[in-house]
Amino acid sequence: MSATKTPDTQGVRFSESVSSTLNSTADNFHKSPWPMRRHTPFAKTPQSRRIQVGQKSGRLTRTPPNESQISDWKQLINKTWHTYCVTPMYQFSYEADQMKKYSQHLSAQLKSEANKGTGVSCDESFADRAVFRVLKGLAIGADDCEAVDITVTSKKAGISKTIFSAMLISVEAQVGDQMQIANHNFTNLPLLLVKGPMAISRTVVDFLQTGFDCVINPLKFCPMELAWMVTVWTGFTEDGSKKPTELFYKVPDEVKGLQRITLTIEADDAKALWDSVHEEGSNEVTGEEVAAFIKSLERHFYRHFKVHLDAMTITRIGTGVAYVGQEGRLKILSENQVIHVLAYLTDLALTNTIV
Structure with missing residues (x-):
């Protein structure tokens, strides 16, 4: 394991082969200490959080667009967008x-x-x-x-x-x-x-x-929504993609000399953890699974660095599917998952437009 501290800007970066210890942490996490309602504004898991985990593309259950139509929205890929919700x-x-x-x-x-x-x-x-x-x-x-x-x-x-x-x-x-x-x-x-x-x-x-x-307002993402995104999107596999899963935590202002902590998990380890917390064969991700995934990472980090990440705020997440920041920035990386990402954000935008 290696950890480096850059007091002025970058904080701590964490990356190692962690699948065995993460899995053991997840196994012990039988019941989530996070209430379901703390993680989602929905009474039940919405359709956009039901996934087809058995397919390589990880797409939602739907008829994919024609190839000729896909070329129209390829311009969405690998660009940084600002998100808004519209009535x-x-x-x-x-x-x-x-x-x-x-x-x-x-x-x-x-x-x-x-x-x-x-x-x-x-x-x-x-x-x-x-x-x-x-x-x-x-x-x-x-x-x-x-x-x-x-x-x-x-x-x-x-x-x-x-x-x-x-x-x-x-x-x-x-x-x-x-x-x-x-x-x-x-x-x-x-x-x-x-x-x-x-x-x-x-x-x-x-x-x-x-x-x-x-009425058009900026669409911002709270820490619980970022936790949902990083958990769900880690469950998608991309052929040949080895992009790590990343969580960026804001350090409290009371801590001087350190602004943020970056937790990086290699793609294979993140997928192994996902498989250990997600019910095999299920097309639905639950609040308890999200809690188990995040808490397993935070407990593992504490075991090695004695730092309580759960006392900090998740401000940005990165996966092989997309990068998302709490301020509403979005960068879609996976062409195969464009439909899923947009469906997910459409759902959040609708929630924010409900008066």
Whole structure:
């Protein structure tokens, strides 16, 4: 085992072959000390947390999109996005002429903001043109609306390049009775992913809220949701992928000279621990399994370093599927798991839009 301390910035990094001791810890963890409701706002495990663990891809039970549709959303992979939740949009239309009108109106608003000197244009480029288009292949649930892609381009020396991207998404949305939208004038796209300058982001968000009478707020993730993600996504296996599982803990301010602790578990050890806590053959992950997975890691860390990680806050997680931060940053790494990640986040976005 090796552990290094970098007092000013990086904290402690932990990595070793731990499967045997982790498994023994998990075996002793018969009943979770964490109440079920502490780990999930749901009365029961939602559909997005039911997984097909027997398949290599680890996908949810669903009909996968066509290969031609997959190419449309490959642009999601290996990019850092900011996540938002969106209430139902009033009188949004997928008609081609309406999409063209939205594009023209947003383009005009971006240019207007730039002319006011509000900083919409970036250092070397000017926000020249916005385009709305339908993004095929993500509306796979009965309650899903087709995803919408919004791009903003700039032109410099006669060459156009994309400087901003946003996607309004609904993947396997589970609309409860309290959120049934009786009026067909509403379009439900609860998840918004944004990548680009903050000035343009603010303009686009304002355009959507004003034009479609919706409310858009940042989607942030509490420590219990990050614990769910790292546990569930560790259970997915990728052919040839050996990316470790990582948990980043914020050290209390009272501890001087150390800002965070990074706990790193090799892919094989993390999967072995997952297999030891997860009920074989089950397509559902429970709160007790999440608690067992996290507590096993924390107890093992304490055994070697005498540091109580459970007294700290999980602020970021990383797996072979995705990296997620509590502030709402998302980076999807696995092309095979895009649908699952978006379904999971759609579920969380819907929860945050329930009033």
